[in-house]
Amino acid sequence: xxxxxxxxxxxxxxxTARALRLLGCQVVLTGVSPRVAETIVQLGINLTDLLTAQxxxxxxxxxxYTRYLPEHSL
Numbered sequence: 001x002x003x004x005x006x007x008x009x010x011x012x013x014x015x016t017a018r019a020l021r022l023l024g025c026q027v028v029l030t031g032v033s034p035r036v037a038e039t040i041v042q043l044g045i046n047l048t049d050l051l052t053a054q055x056x057x058x059x060x061x062x063x064x065y066t067r068y069l070p071e072h073s074l
Contacts (some may be wrong), residue, residue, distance in 0.1 A: 003039055010045045017050055028052065028059045 017027040028051045032040075040047065053059045 003043060006036060006039050007043055007045065010040060010043075010047065014047070014049070026051065030054065030056050030059060 013029070020027050029047065030053045032052070053062075
């Protein structure tokens with residue numbers, strides 16, 4: 001993937017994430033290949049506002065686990 005394309009996708013992703021957070025959603029980025037991740041770092045793209053996970057299954061497993069915990073145990 002070209003650097004310009006990665007930059008455009010990252011910017012669109014950040015705009016979308018901000019809009020979703022305004023609606024009360026939590027945004028988690030998954031499925032980023034090592035090559036794309038390296039390019040993101042090299043370009044200095046700031047994705048620190050996003051949570052990351054290796055796979056959607058990891059996110060769903062964590063969501064199921066934390067959803068049923070009593071609030072005082074968090």
